[in-house]
Amino acid sequence: MATQGGNLKSTSINGVKVYSISQRNLPTWLNPKKKRALRKDPHYQQRVELVQDLRFETATSRIKITPNEEYVIASGIYPPQVKVYELRELSMKFERHFDSEIIDFQILDDDYSKLAFLCADRSVCLHAKYGKHYTLRIPRMGRDIEYDCWSCDLFCAASSPDLYRINLEKNHFIIFLASEHRATSFHDNSKVHGLVACGGEDGAVECFDPRVESSVGRIDAVAPSGDTNHEVTALEFDGDGGFLMAVGSSGGKGEGMTSIEPNGGAINDICIFSNSGLMLLALDGSHIPSYFIPSLGPAPKWIASLENLTEELEENAQTTVYDNFKFLTKEDLERLNMTKYIGTNHLRAYMHGFFVDYRLYQREKAKADPFEYEAYIEKRKQEKLEEQRASRITIAKKLPKVNRSLAASILEKETENERKDAEVVENKKGSKKNKGLGTDIFHDERFGGMFENKEYEIDETSQEYLALHPVAATTKQPSSLVEYFDPIAEEDEDQDQDFSSSDDDIKASKRSISSQSSRLLFTNRLYEVKDERHAEAFRNSVSLAEEDSLPIGERLASLGDVGPILALTGKK
Numbered sequence: 025m026a027t028q029g030g031n032l033k034s035t036s037i038n039g040v041k042v043y044s045i046s047q048r049n050l051p052t053w054l055n056p057k058k059k060r061a062l063r064k065d066p067h068y069q070q071r072v073e074l075v076q077d078l079r080f081e082t083a084t085s086r087i088k089i090t091p092n093e094e095y096v097i098a099s100g101i102y103p104p105q106v107k108v109y110e111l112r113e114l115s116m117k118f119e120r121h122f123d124s125e126i127i128d129f130q131i132l133d134d135d136y137s138k139l140a141f142l143c144a145d146r147s148v149c150l151h152a153k154y155g156k157h158y159t160l161r162i163p164r165m166g167r168d169i170e171y172d173c174w175s176c177d178l179f180c181a182a183s184s185p186d187l188y189r190i191n192l193e194k195n196h197f198i199i200f201l202a203s204e205h206r207a208t209s210f211h212d213n214s215k216v217h218g219l220v221a222c223g224g225e226d227g228a229v230e231c232f233d234p235r236v237e238s239s240v241g242r243i244d245a246v247a248p249s250g251d252t253n254h255e256v257t258a259l260e261f262d263g264d265g266g267f268l269m270a271v272g273s274s275g276g277k278g279e280g281m282t283s284i285e286p287n288g289g290a291i292n293d294i295c296i297f298s299n300s301g302l303m304l305l306a307l308d309g310s311h312i313p314s315y316f317i318p319s320l321g322p323a324p325k326w327i328a329s330l331e332n333l334t335e336e337l338e339e340n341a342q343t344t345v346y347d348n349f350k351f352l353t354k355e356d357l358e359r360l361n362m363t364k365y366i367g368t369n370h371l372r373a374y375m376h377g378f379f380v381d382y383r384l385y386q387r388e389k390a391k392a393d394p395f396e397y398e399a400y401i402e403k404r405k406q407e408k409l410e411e412q413r414a415s416r417i418t419i420a421k422k423l424p425k426v427n428r429s430l431a432a433s434i435l436e437k438e439t440e441n442e443r444k445d446a447e448v449v450e451n452k453k454g455s456k457k458n459k460g461l462g463t464d465i466f467h468d469e470r471f472g473g474m475f476e477n478k479e480y481e482i483d484e485t486s487q488e489y490l491a492l493h494p495v496a497a498t499t500k501q502p503s504s505l506v507e508y509f510d511p512i513a514e515e516d517e518d519q520d521q522d523f524s525s526s527d528d529d530i531k532a533s534k535r536s537i538s539s540q541s542s543r544l545l546f547t548n549r550l551y552e553v554k555d556e557r558h559a560e561a562f563r564n565s566v567s568l569a570e571e572d573s574l575p576i577g578e579r580l581a582s583l584g585d586v587g588p589i590l591a592l593t594g595k596k
Contacts, residue, residue, distance in 0.1 A: 040282035045074060045302075045330070046313040074314055074327060076115045080107075084306035085126055087295045092134045093324065096295070096304065098312065099126040099141070108136050111326040120155065130171045130178070132192075140178055142169040148180065148190065158195075162188050172213050172220070175234055179220060181208040187222055187232070201232045204242065212269075214261040221269060223256025229271060245271040276367070286313050300324045350385040353377040360388045424466065424475035427482055431466070431475060438462045508562040510554055 033044045080100030087098040095117070096109040104122040106129070109115065117136075124145040132138035141149040146165055150158045164182035171178055177198070180188040187201040187208055203222055213220045219240070220232045227246030230239055246254045258272030289308030296303045301320035305313050316323065316330060323330035353376060357363050362380070365371050372379040423431045441462075465471050474480045483489060553559045561568050 037282045038280075040317065040319050042282060042284060043316040043318075044313065045316055046311065074114065075109050075111070078109065078116075078304075078312045078314075079310050080105075080312075081310060083289070083308045083310070084292060084312055086128055086293045087304055087306040087312065088129070088131060089295055089297060090131055090135050093297065093326075095136050097129070097131065097136060097139070098306065099129060100306075101125055104143075106139075106141070111324075114326075120151070122149070127166055128169045130169050132171055140169060140171065142166045142180060148178070150192075160190070164188075167208070170213055170220075172218070172234065173215065174218055177234060179213070181222060184208075187220070189234075199237055201234075201237060201239075203230050203232075203239065204228070212259040212261055215263070216261075221259055221261070223259050223271065225255040227254050227256060227273065229256060229259070229269075246273045246275070249273070249275075249277050281319070282317070284315055288313060296320075297324045302327070302330070348382050349379040350382050351377055352380055352385070360385075360392045362388050426475050426478055426480065429484075430482065434465065435463065508553060508558040510552055 035042050035044075075096070078098075080098070082100065082102040084098055084100040087096065089096055094111055096111065097106065098109070099106045104125045105119055106122070106126065107119045108117045110117045122141070122143060124143045124147070127142045127144055129139060129141040132140055137153045139151040141151065143149060144165075146161050146163075148160050148162060148166075148169070149156060162180050162182060164184045164186075166180050166182050168181040169178065170181075176191060176193045178190040178192055179201075180190065182188060185203050185208070187203060189198045189200060190196070191198050201220070201222075203224065208222045208224050218234065220234060221229055222232070223229050223245070227244060228242055229245045230242040232238065233240050245256060254273045254275045256271060257274050258270070260270045262268035262270075284305075286305055286307055288311045291305055291307060293306035294303060295306070299321050300323060301317040302324055303315050303317070305315070307313070318331065322328075349372070351374070352360075352362070357366070357371075357378065362371075365380070365384075366378075370380060370384060423435075466475055484493075553562070558568065
């Protein structure tokens with residue numbers, strides 16, 4: 025009985041369910057203690073082992089079933105060897121080693137008692153139950169080997185136009201079959217009428233009758249399918265009637281029923297049990313996986329319980345999510361010049377389009393539209409610059425008590441220079457330059473007193489200052505109106521006034537009071553004096569700004585008698 029454990033992995037493509045019946049590939053040198061620890065591994069538990077030790081050290085080249093379907097014979101490397109497995113015992117019966125790699129072999133009897141091997145050193149080795157029986161060599165490098173049970177002839181296709189014939193009854197070469205091919209690749213013979221068909225590198229199929237030793241017909245089997253410059257890679261006669269023949273080309277065209285993609289490597293050979301859905305694959309890897317397709321047929325007799333086993337151990341269906349893939353239609357592939365990837369591993373056919381790796385999609389898209397890619401890179405740079413600027417920590421700097429307006433202008437210019445220097449560094453367009461004064465002047469002994477001693481305070485209303493700064497004269501003149509008078513809102517403005525202004529608008533209006541006051545002289549507005557105290561100060565040209573900035577206690581102490589003040593304000 026087969027060893028089982030865990031769940032079976034299954035896939036469904038085009039409505040055809042395929043079960044993967046393979047054990048996990050373990051190295052022979054693995055410590056027995058670690059092998060026992062694998063019993064807790066969930067991946068190791070998800071396996072069904074049909075035949076024990078069904079593997080090779082490096083790769084498997086060919087795999088076949090004996091006509092009585094009791095033995096499986098496989099050849100592989102390294103070293104070059106052949107293994108025979110007995111299906112009734114579900115284990116390996118024996119193995120034999122060779123001097124060179126096995127290209128192909130044929131089973132000459134119902135079981136493993138008579139075998140013929142075509143090797144890479146141009147030798148043909150004949151084996152019996154006891155081992156190697158006889159060895160001979162062919163003139164050219166062999167590619168394929170076939171046996172005709174009616175005439176007891178062994179046909180060898182090689183890198184030459186001739187098809188070599190070895191009569192095993194007489195134990196010598198007989199007349200070669202000369203074809204029109206430059207080199208014959210694959211051939212097959214029918215057990216019904218005895219014709220031998222061979223395919224060549226030119227894509228044509230030629231049939232021979234061994235009795236007359238000449239060609240009976242030649243057809244171009246590749247051209248009708250639209251393929252040009254493709255060679256024939258597979259031939260197979262219809263086993264029942266013998267009048268139908270399947271031809272495979274290097275282009276790989278055909279209508280598929282389903283697809284199997286093993287993870288162990290490229291497929292070298294495939295072995296399907298007759299009238300069954302079980303198959304074995306020879307890969308470029310050490311493992312020989314097995315697959316079961318119920319749509320092709322039932323399980324073979326030696327593992328009849330396989331159908332019930334697959335139904336019981338089938339794992340729950342899971343939806344495959346392509347996170348790192350981009351779905352493209354045929355039109356998208358043509359627009360991006362990606363039609364060259366059709367038929368390769370870079371594209372996965374799905375529904376009406378293909379799945380392509382997202383990184384490959386980005387590269388091809390950049391090649392198709394380079395300006396869009398440059399715009400994208402520039403946009404990403406700007407976003408990163410904005411993120412870096414937003415993450416910077418800004419330190420609130422206090423203004424000195426003396427010459428606050430001058431200090432504020434110095435801070436503003438320094439901030440602007442720092443921003444420009446940062447852009448220069450990030451864009452790498454030039455070197456940084458120190459422009460204007462900075463905050464270091466506040467702590468400089470030579471200029472520190474300018475912002476600490478009131479004797480150095482700049483009088484912006486003096487004639488000397490206005491003569492040096494004529495623009496300041498126009499901006500500072502409205503300060504008297506703002507200090508002594510209040511503007512009177514007109515009726516039209518009251519009606520248009522939006523009473524739902526937000527706090528942000530109010531704060532913004534306060535911050536822009538200096539700019540508003542500069543426009544007061546140029547607008548026709550009405551003003552009224554704030555009170556008698558401001559009217560008296562306006563007539564005497566006395567500023568009340570310093571007095572209003574003092575605390576209320578100092579202001580009362582400087583006035584002495586508060587009676588007149590209470591009388592002016594109307595308070596008791």
